[in-house]
Amino acid sequence: MQTKKWVFGFDELDAVKNQVGEDVDAVRGLLGGKGANLAEMVRIGLPVPHGFTVSTEACNAFLKSGGTFPKGMWDQVLSALQTVEAKTDKRFGSDDSPLLVSCRSGAKFSMPGMMDTVLNIGLNSQTVAAMIRLTDDPRFVYDAYRRLIQMFGSVVMGIDDEPFEAVITAARRAAGVENDTELSAEAWQQVVLHFKAVYRRHTTHDFPEDPLKQLKMATEAVFKSWNGKRAVDYRTAAGIAHDLGTAVSIVTMVFGNMGDDCATGVAMTRNGSTGENHLEGDYLTNAQGEDVVAGIRMTRDISLLKEEMPAAYTEFERIARLLENHYREMQDMEFTIEKGKLWMLQTRDGKRTAQAAVRIAVEMADGGLIDRQTAVLRIKPEQVDFFLHPQFDPKATAGGRLLARGLNVSPGAAVGQVAFDANMAESWAKNDGKSVIMARPETKPDDVHGMLAAQGILTSRGGRTSHAALVARQFGKPAVVGASTITIDLTNRLMTVGNHTIHEGEWISIDGTTGVVYEGKLETMVPDIKDPWLIKLLSWADEFRTLGVWANADYPQDARRALEYGAQGIGLCRSEHMFFETDRLPHFQRMILTDYPVERREALAALLPFQRQDFAGLFRVMQGRPVIIRLIDPPLHEFLPDLVELVSELADLKIRLKHAADMAAIDTLLAEIRQKELLRKRAQSLREANPMLGLRGVRLGIYIPELTTMQVRAIFEAACMVVKEGIDVHPEVMIPLTSHVNELIRQRSVLEAEARAVMTENGMEIAYKFGSMIELPRAALTADRIADHAEFFSFGTNDLTQTTFGISRDDAETGFLIEYMESGILPANPFATLDRDGVGELIDMAVKRGRTTKPALECGICGEHGGDPKSIALCHELGLSYVSCSPFRVPVARLAAAHAALRDKQKKST
Template identity: 90%
Template structure:
């Protein structure tokens, strides 16, 4: 109407940072459409305070009144008509993850809401934001927008465009390039390229498309359904409007917002030490009843886990320690040994390595429990690949034919004998289905000296660290038990070793022996198994595989995707616990186990330990703890609090 009239939009708090201040835009002598359409340069709301001070003061008073009434940050639309303020609309305001956390905490501190409500308002995906690389806000402000799509997997990724999976893998693995794999849509045979890429972009597909499902599963930033992009696979280029991008050019994708930018934008890792997040997670800890532990194999992992709030280590995979380059030769020598004395020599060489590994974990986890799983994978995994061995043997024999002198011949013959011995042993250990073969407790019974060495290393480390004044709580876990007699036999041997070590060291260590429940038979006979175990840890990865009869490694790159896209399965059972099948087995095992031993400690240590829906089920089933990757610990802490608050449904404020 005139310069005494204006229109604008505003929020009661900053939607990006959560800071408690009015923010917004307005225009004088304009329609509301002009503000949001971007056809005119808007003014910052702070200018209104100078231009119309009385009306700004009235607007500020009403904004605070609305926020107090709704107990939530408000997004408002207003009009000033010839000097009179009209409020047109108010609604809960949209905000970033950082803002959501800060607003929830500050509103609780201000007394607008209680702490329970503050914890409820922050979602696990908000916490997840703090764990993924994101684009620097300054870089985003100057970024050149190419296209928009669906934000299906969070995080920022920068890379060179590759239009097929083979190229993406070759560039990433062989040339060390950062790659964004771009496809019209992805299929199961693209998975190797998706795993090698920094991020994924498709021009077609929705939130349940193959690209979306795989990206979320493997934590890859992804934008799908960017329909403005036309991809020409023949000419290896993509077109957005008048801009054509050729293979090898740089792009940046924001999987959190669903946006694609031209060129290389600077990324930043959000700070997990954000003071408002720390405060909110402390409140969450006061509400949850489910413990949150971490899967950690090395002291550096354990330190991160403690930093992120883990209460213990729920899974240390001891076999990972044997893959180190200075240990693998000794372990291979142990596998290759034809005589007990040779095996004992190899194990004696490995003992100091294992002892120091475990001592490092105990030092970091001072006073917290540490569950160490005895060696689990099949022995053949520690030997060279059989196909590669045959190829190497053939190459050595060709070299032998052209050897220049006797010294070269002798050296080649020695190599051939060694490779041939490896080939024969790899062939003898080869199994049709190694996941169901010689591993876990079976391996400990087959080679008792191996697991005895590990237990000796655990207790020598514990005694050593106790003498340093550190509080130690080791828990030894025997994997893949299917029959109680396996556990009885293995535990008898191992407890004898533990008592021997403590007697030698003159130190008494409080410890527990338990087992992994990762086979349906173990769940069905949990009452008998519990008579010989202080704790159960559900290995939900294997329990899901053996319950469904599905190989995770094969299915997730194949028919399982089609099952989810076609609605045959509601979710990926390897990402979210199957309530009706696997969940029932866990429930049965917990109830039967605690019927035999009421104080039985029960937890899970599979990938499901960091999934909010699975955590809610674990809470309902009365588990003691969930154990997950150190990076998922903050998410698990919040999800466990949500599960407890959902159960009580009562207001709570301290």
């Protein structure tokens, strides 16, 4: 039986394609990105040092076996090495004309610096002597030898760099020089002897003299580095699969440190920060590659190479343009110039900022290098976030003091003084002009004013769909929630992390993109949504997508922002948020507290003008686009102070009453106690064991019909008012938490009668719709019957996920759900990305059943999943009409919807 081919020369690309096919992705999967690109550069005639690649399959077989090379692999390495010897006219381990090689990692996807490399393999006592004879440069040779010992010791044997660096520091001190480049040949020779002693002291054996042993051990080490901690952490963060393995490329050494006609450098075909179309990079004369990135020497801008080595620069510039045009992508290249000759050591797609990525994609499309579909697909939806939120300067975070980590629920950077309650946050921000971070154990709806005033939000409890997270995303506030290592002491106005204490008023910085909390003030950068390249890219995305993108917006300013970001309608206006304004909450609480229908009607009548004004503002901004208004959804206890806080406040008032001296103070305290006692009793009476499944949504509308009737009157009076102003309106009234069609029948009949009455009073007809929120499994299962009485469905995926899984989203995300995801019980957080097999099936069922009753039934989602790219892809697949998300997620959703449509098109065409 023929032995499997594990090793491929750089000139054996045809053999690779015979094994895996012509697909570029498959070639990269076998050879790794580095090996595939080296082979491709050889194929198109570029100057690449001779070498070969050991495949990722060999790595996976090695790791699976527990550390044994697969059968035949090493023999193939030796055979490939002989081929390189013949091409270079050098011999590995020879004391006449020694061949030196590097052993480099290279996975399918670029993971810069995450895995290991060993240079100068093949040096030993005999080959060092031969190299000195050949080069007549003992300083260069001993410098190369000490690099091999240090890299081999670190990468292969796990020796820390510190003892090696201590030797070099001592050598510089003894020689009286500042830089390594000033050390003489004799100094490097002594360093080599000391390095060998360090190696023996840490390993209990001598540095290997056998070059083949060096190569074998280095190859094993590079394979093992695939499972190194930093590589695993990087893949986890980047979403790269852990089973791909790394290839190993064995490359003939070329040297940039043999004199002043030698150099080494790294350059990109475009600016990685801005995307500007010019070469960007650094180089060093008389240096080896690692020196450029190690910071040992001050590098020079690549443009200066044109003056220093004009012929090499001209050739490099030509190759750079050729590679970008060949790969149709910005390239990141490594090169070495040895005695005036240019060698290309690597090319790969260059890393870049989001802003640069967008500009490059658009300019390449405008220039005809790629088409518009490719440009749109090239930008990740997540990258758009960087245009919408402030970000920390990377230099600031690198030097920042880490306090805690939590859930990264709303991206962006925020810096401010800690305030532990909403009133303080608002007062500091509005009255004193301070930048504030509001920190609470968790937030409630009546904290909204403080949240709006704050630069960012931090909680020690809560999950991705907690109140803090929802509001933060709604208003574009950076937020970190569920930072459980933080203890917030509201009584003493401080928070602690371990033994460290932060008092109210002290500065902290939070990164909602990463979920990290820092002490002190970090510098931020503010990207610009008005970037012309982003605007153009999103306009292309709109041409390709079939899924509508609407926004969740409760106030006119939200709607304006949503329109600016490209929303086509309002998919969710949470009408209850309007009740929390300071001039409205007393009326609403009066409605809750009274037992008298007359007082209830009076309180609601007082609220009506406010709601009418809010809805009219939304209609004016949206200019005829659809506006879905959800009737009041949360249970009534959320509009009252917390029961525990009330009991504590009552106790405090009674103590003060006991010590009060004058009658005026006593009367004031007695009045306060009566009011607090009334609030306490009502809060106690409204208390439910599981309020999220209690008296809320449609149930509350049936229980207190005057409440939802008032809201419908406000909606239609506002609509009539705005139509009279010459503006088209399209209100859609959504009834939440329907579980049985009879609930919808009962509630809609009452509400539609009110809508009809308002239109009759105003002598006009308004085009409107009544629909139902589908957020309970029973509603999805009976969607065909519900569709008889609903003109649209909007899936409330936050509650639908919670009720499908039977998991409290706020509790689970800082509790057992983390363990579930880490241990693989759940593949992903279902509250962050829609669960395809459970919740997705319910949505699919509801859409199909609903459309059997009403074929043109409008179906969308308005939960937080509406801004998640993976969830958007599923919504496209399920045939939804639109997704609705926070205004700040609208550009992300536009791009994600385009991706879904384009990938669906590609799938159908294959």
